[in-house]
Amino acid sequence: xxxxxxxxxxxxxxxxxxxxxxxxxxxxxxxxxxxxxxxxxxxxxxxxxxxxxxxxxxxxxxxxxxxxxxxxxxxxxxxxxxxxxxxxxxxxxxxxxxxxxxxxxxxxxxxxxxxxxxxxxxxxxxxxxxxxxxxxxxxxxxxxxxxxxxxxxxxxxxxxxxxxxxx
Numbered sequence: 222x223x224x225x226x227x228x229x230x231x232x233x234x235x236x237x238x239x240x241x242x243x244x245x246x247x248x249x250x251x252x253x254x255x256x257x258x259x260x261x262x263x264x265x266x267x268x269x270x271x272x273x274x275x276x277x278x279x280x281x282x283x284x285x286x287x288x289x290x291x292x293x294x295x296x297x298x299x300x301x302x303x304x305x306x307x308x309x310x311x312x313x314x315x316x317x318x319x320x321x322x323x324x325x326x327x328x329x330x331x332x333x334x335x336x337x338x339x340x341x342x343x344x345x346x347x348x349x350x351x352x353x354x355x356x357x358x359x360x361x362x363x364x365x366x367x368x369x370x371x372x373x374x375x376x377x378x379x380x381x382x383x384x385x386x387x388x
Contacts, residue, residue: 224245224246224249224251224252224253224348224349224350225242225245225246225249225251225252225253225254225348225349225350225351225352226242226254226256226341226344226345226348226350226351226352227239227242227253227254227255227256227351227352227353228256228257228258228337228340228341228351228352228353228354228369228373229255229256229257229311229314229354230257230258230337230354231310231313231314232354233354233386234354234355234384234385234386235314235353235354236314236317236318236354236386237354237384237385237386237387238352238353238354238382238383238384239255239314239315239318239321239352240318240321241352241382241384242255242350242352242382243318243321243322243325244321245350245352245382246325247324247325249349249350251326251349252325252326252327252328253322253325253326253327253328254327254328254329254330254344254348255311255314255315255327255328255329255330256329256330256332256340256341256344257307257310257311257314257329257330257331257332258331258332258333258335258336258337258340258341259303259304259306259307259310259331259332259333260303260333261303261333261334261335300333303333304331304333307331307333308331310331311329311330311331312329315327315329337369338368338369338372338373338376339372341353341369341373341377342372342373342376342377342378345373345377345378345379345381346378346379348378348379349379349380350379350380350381350382351373351377351379351380351381351382352381352382352384353369353370353373353381353382353383353384354370354383354384354385354386355370355383355384355385370383
């Protein structure tokens with residue numbers, strides 16, 4: 222069971238959260254689970270191919286099957302590439318704070334089939350603490366909390382620590 226779960230996206234806020242989470246895990250003599258949630262790959266092509274195959278085309282069934290297989294293959298390739306990119310990005314983020322992680326038991330996860338808030342809330346079920354940055358890479362910079370941190374505060378099962386970077 223990870224004692225501390227932290228969500229990262231590479232923003233200044235998430236790097237501050239990662240450093241704080243490492244300190245919390247160390248203070249608890251616990252483990253740290255670093256989570257990077259990336260945008261899921263769309264299945265539009267597979268859905269479109271299924272529609273073409275299913276509804277009133279003059280395409281022979283063998284050709285419709287080939288269209289479906291090709292669309293699925295392309296979708297699988299995009300998913301694989303997105304996962305590979307996310308795992309590389311996560312490694313870069315972790316490498317940037319490697320000194321802060323020395324001596325800790327660290328698990329890293331790249332998750333691509335959930336919204337970031339949903340993934341972090343789900344992971345909070347088995348954590349003692351969830352740590353997030355107050356703002357991420359997107360949205361409106363003037364808000365006090367970003368949408369992911371707001372959802373985590375409202376829905377996480379464990380305590381949530383929202384971190385703002387030092388100025």
